Amino acid sequence: MSQKANQLLKNKKKNILELWMKNQLADEGLREDLISNDELRSQSEELINALVTNLSGENFTNLDADEWSPVIEILGGIAITRARQGFSPRETGNFVFSLKEAILEVLQQEITGDQSNLYTESQKINRLMDSLSVVTFETFIKGREEVILRQTDEITEISTPVIRVWDGILALPIIGTLDSARTQIVMENLLQEIVETGSSIAILDISGVPAVDSLVAQHLIKTVSATRLMGAECIISGIRPEIAQTVVHLGIDLSNIITKASLASALAYSFRVMRLEVKKISTVSKP
Amino acid sequence: MDKIPILRMGAFLLVTIQVDLYDRLALNLEADLVQMVNKTSAKGVLIDISAVSIVDSFMGRIIGNIASMSKILDAETVVVGMQPAVAITLIELGLPLKGVHTALDMEKGMKLLKSMIDETEEDADEDQTHDDFIAE
Structure with missing residues (x-):
């Protein structure tokens, strides 16, 4: 960028910001619900300041250069906060594109008469701002991915609770599809809990598992075998009729695993094994 | 050379493995244990592996072997105190240790062994009375 245009932009910083x-x-997509006007202004001002200071540099088009890192940092920060706040990609993109428009407009006003100069300067600004918007998008998407990753982690954590239903009896309701990674987590949680509570019976309730194929059955068998190795008994409960049909049609052998139709019958079985009895207290009429 | 002690407690043999088993040690244990079962005519073998944190397929096979050999010599084997990670590893290696009884800790293992031996003795008694009945 020529010294003149450079100086010009520096002087017109205020104008550009206002524009x-x-x-x-003026944009219809302005999200006043997500960000206040004052905050938007301070973000914009910070970015312009950093940008204009760098315009004088030699590496004008090379964004990898060190001198651009403050601008990219600010832009990245803005993009990530916007991703977390729930801005759409279009709104985030418009943030940078509207800056480009503002700069071009100022250039047009100031460089009059010299068409070729205006053209070259506009071209340079275009190139610069385009690379900056690419950076914004990259960071924005990265921010969104982080959010998704965190949520996935949370879901896997939440969805495998081990419940102590009785002294010595654990229940583990499985909700959602059972894949290898999940089985691993379920198995580890269950075995750890068995050790901690000294339970001798674990009930694996699969009423929340939408479908059981041979792979899921394999995972279940693995969990049951591991529990057995630890010295506890594992009961699979909550087998729906459709699942029973699929299992038989697939030729999966579950005969050496104790299976029950409902959690209630599994619990009743556990009580029998542990020689416990649940009795109804006879209501004696008061004298 | 290291040697894993085998303790006798009534009709049972107690083996507590306190170190990580390497192949030679495991083989020696297998041989010693079978000798000991034979010599003491033990009814049950209790192996505590709560301190074992590393297993491989060889270890799994040795435990399986000990169980089958003891079974031939009329003694039940109970493995107690397996760590979760060890259990998962054995399953992933495809060694569900069929024929080996397991218990969560020493106390439960002892109870299990006792109940198993009671059962077999009861069976023997029943056979006896049955024979008597026929004799009469």
Whole structure:
């Protein structure tokens, strides 16, 4: 960028900011519910300041250069906060694109008469702002991915609780599809809990598992065998009729695993094994 | 050379493995244990592996072997105190240790062994009375 245009942009920083703010506020997609106008202004101002300081540099188009890192940092910070706040990609993109429009407009006003100069300067600004918007998008998507990853982790954590239903009896309701990674977590949680509570019976309730294929059955058998190795007994409960049909049709042998139709019958079985009895107290009429 | 002690307690033999088993040690244990079962005519073998944190397929096979050999010599084998990670490893290796009884801790293992031996003795008694009945 020529010294002149460079100096010009520096002097017109205020104008650009005003124009940019006007563009942003005029935009129909402005999200006043997510970000206040004051905050938007301070974000914009910070970015312009960093940008204009760097315009004088030699590496004008090379964004990998060190001198651009503050600008990219600010832009990345803005993109990530926006991803977390729930801005759409379009709104985030418009943030940078409206800045480009503002700069181009100022250039057009200031460089009059010299068409070829205006053209070259606009071209440079275009190239710069395009690479900056690519950076914004990259960071935005990265931020979104982080959010998704965190949620996935949370879901796997939440969805495998081990419940102590009785002294010595654990229940583990499985909800959702059972894949290898999940089986691993379920198995580890269950075995750890068996050790901690000294339970001798574990009930694996699969009423929340949508489908059982040979792979899922294999995972279940693995969990049951591991529990047996630890010295506890494992009962599979909550087998729906459709699942029973599929299992038989697939030719999966569950004969050496104790299976019960419902959690209630599994619990009743566990009580029998542990020689416990649940009795109804006879209501004696008071004298 | 290291040697794993085999303790006698009534009709049972107690083996507590306190170190990580390497192949030679495991083989020696297998031989010693079978000798000991034979010599003491033990009714049950209790192996505590709560301190074992590393297993491989060889270890799994040795435990299976000990169980089958003891069974031939009329003694039941109970493995107690397996760690979760060890259990998962054995399953992943495809060694569900069929024919080996397991218990969560020493106390439960002892109870299990006792109940098993009671059962077999009861069976023997029943056979006896049955024979008597026929004799009469």
